[in-house]
Amino acid sequence: MKKSLKKYFASCPRGLEETLYKEIEKYEYEHIEITRGGISFKTDTAGALGLLFESRVASRVYKEIGSFQFMREKEIYEAAKQIPWTKIMHLEQTLKVGCIISREVKSRFKNSHHLSLVLKDAIVDRFKDEEGSRPDVDIDDADYSFLLRIEPDPKKGLKGIVMLDMAGFSLHQRGYRKIGHEAPIKENLAAGLIMNTKWDSQSPLYDIFCGSGTFLIEAAMITFQMAPTYLKLKQLTQGHKAFAFQAHRWFQNDEAAHTIFRNLVSELITKSEQGRKSFKEASFIGSDKDRRVFPLVEHSWRVLGLPKSQLKTFHSNALTVYPQKEHKKGFLITTPPYGVRLEEKSEELEKMYHEMGENLKKNWSGFDCYLINEDASLRKKISLRTESRFTFWNGPLECRLLNYNIY
Numbered sequence: 001m002k003k004s005l006k007k008y009f010a011s012c013p014r015g016l017e018e019t020l021y022k023e024i025e026k027y028e029y030e031h032i033e034i035t036r037g038g039i040s041f042k043t044d045t046a047g048a049l050g051l052l053f054e055s056r057v058a059s060r061v062y063k064e065i066g067s068f069q070f071m072r073e074k075e076i077y078e079a080a081k082q083i084p085w086t087k088i089m090h091l092e093q094t095l096k097v098g099c100i101i102s103r104e105v106k107s108r109f110k111n112s113h114h115l116s117l118v119l120k121d122a123i124v125d126r127f128k129d130e131e132g133s134r135p136d137v138d139i140d141d142a143d144y145s146f147l148l149r150i151e152p153d154p155k156k157g158l159k160g161i162v163m164l165d166m167a168g169f170s171l172h173q174r175g176y177r178k179i180g181h182e183a184p185i186k187e188n189l190a191a192g193l194i195m196n197t198k199w200d201s202q203s204p205l206y207d208i209f210c211g212s213g214t215f216l217i218e219a220a221m222i223t224f225q226m227a228p229t230y231l232k233l234k235q236l237t238q239g240h241k242a243f244a245f246q247a248h249r250w251f252q253n254d255e256a257a258h259t260i261f262r263n264l265v266s267e268l269i270t271k272s273e274q275g276r277k278s279f280k281e282a283s284f285i286g287s288d289k290d291r292r293v294f295p296l297v298e299h300s301w302r303v304l305g306l307p308k309s310q311l312k313t314f315h316s317n318a319l320t321v322y323p324q325k326e327h328k329k330g331f332l333i334t335t336p337p338y339g340v341r342l343e344e345k346s347e348e349l350e351k352m353y354h355e356m357g358e359n360l361k362k363n364w365s366g367f368d369c370y371l372i373n374e375d376a377s378l379r380k381k382i383s384l385r386t387e388s389r390f391t392f393w394n395g396p397l398e399c400r401l402l403n404y405n406i407y
Contacts, residue, residue: 005030007064008048009149009163011038012057015392016192020057027051036103045257048166049264052243053229056191056222058171062147062163063250069156073109073118076160080122080148083162086130089249094138095123099148105158109150119148119162142168143247168244175231176217176300183214185335185372189394191218191228193401196390197333197370202282204330206367208318210286213297215333220306223282225275227268231303236265276305285324287316319355322363329366338374350381357382360406369404 012020017034024032027050029041038059043051052061065088068079089095097120099112109115123146124134145165153159172186185193194215199205201223207215221228232242245251251258286297294313301311312324323330336356338349360369361384373379374397382404390401 005042005044007042009038009040009062010051010058011060013189013192013393016057019192019195023055023057024051046260049261052166053264053268054227056228057188059188060170061166063166064161064163066162068160069153070160071157076118077122080119081126085123085126089144091127091131091133091135093143094136095144095146096137096139096142097146101150102152104152105150115148166245174228176303178296178299181212181296183212185214187214187218190214194219196401198368199331204283204285204327206285206323206332207334208287208321209334209336210288211293213286213300216284216286217300220284223280226272230272233265233269282310284311286313287321289317291315319359331368333370335372338378349378353378353381357384360404364406367406369406371402372399373402374399
């Protein structure tokens with residue numbers, strides 16, 4: 001039987017598009033197109049759920065539910081209203097709407113928020129016309145999260161693509177952090193950066209500004225082959241709804257999709273728990289000058305059930321810290337403070353970067369070191385030759401992953 005293929009779009013942090021592409025190569029996707037900030041493709045339900053549950057890099061996975069061509073902004077309302085909204089969701093379900101505009105055509109519109117309201121009006125007015133009432137908007141916990149993408153179109157000038165968020169939340173939210181704590185590097189970005197190093201998943205991995213331990217935890221999940229959504233999948237076995245698509249009509253009305261879903265959840269939980277119990281030689285070592293961060297690292301490690309013996313944290317100054325004696329070689333990945341994170345005078349930051357570089361030269365011979373940096377002037381103070389530079393965006397900040405091979 002021929003597979004029923006639908007269009008999807010997976011978003012990711014800018015700069016990690018190629019990394020995301022390498023992740024999805026194992027799936028039999030068709031019509032793959034890498035764009036700024038993500039990848040579009042066609043696949044069946046199994047392929048879409050596989051990426052949703054297994055991608056370490058994706059921020060969100062969207063299912064396309066309609067598209068239209070237009071020339072002027074005033075045409076969007078009527079075009080969007082033609083989408084059969086009453087067949088996509090139920091009247092009693094809630095919605096929220098967002099919009100992003102391609103930079104090539106951004107100057108032709110007032111702002112994205114206004115277009116979000118236009119799409120929202122088209123949806124609720126279609127319901128009013130057909131069912132006599134309008135569905136409610138819920139910006140905090142909607143059943144349906146729609147995204148309108150505006151792109152250039154070679155035929156008619158502009159194209160609107162309406163997509164549905166399958167998870168309903170950003171996939172960087174793995175579930176292992178304590179509520180209320182935010183790290184400077186999101187989990188999926190940290191995982192993507194690790195995947196762009198030469199780390200072999202077995203060698204010792206250090207983070208000398210470890211904070212809440214994002215790099216160490218994401219690296220450990222890679223080593224032990226734990227699905228990034230493991231904790232969300234476990235919620236499902238306890239009878240909780242973890243993903244928005246579980247309430248979507250397309251899923252509720254498709255028994256085959258339910259079977260695929262159940263089998264995939266069971267498979268990934270088993271794989272994660274077996275991987276977690278397998279013997280691996282990797283060690284994960286985090287240090288920081290702030291002792292208060294270590295309970296955060298240990299909490300996340302414990303929640304995931306990772307082997308306690310393979311995590312070590314200790315209080316130390318990153319400018320003088322050195323690897324353990326038994327580790328003659330290994331890897332280091334860390335995010336030193338920079339202007340946005342640390343409100344210090346520029347000369348103090350420059351001094352810190354210089355001393356950090358001197359410490360790497362003195363104490364970290366045999367290590368492959370990776371530093372995340374946003375400020376070119378601070379990079380120069382390290383006084384080490386870079387083996388490579390990988391460009392990415394941490395939110396609005398253009399950053400570099402700098403590789404130093406210490407001899």
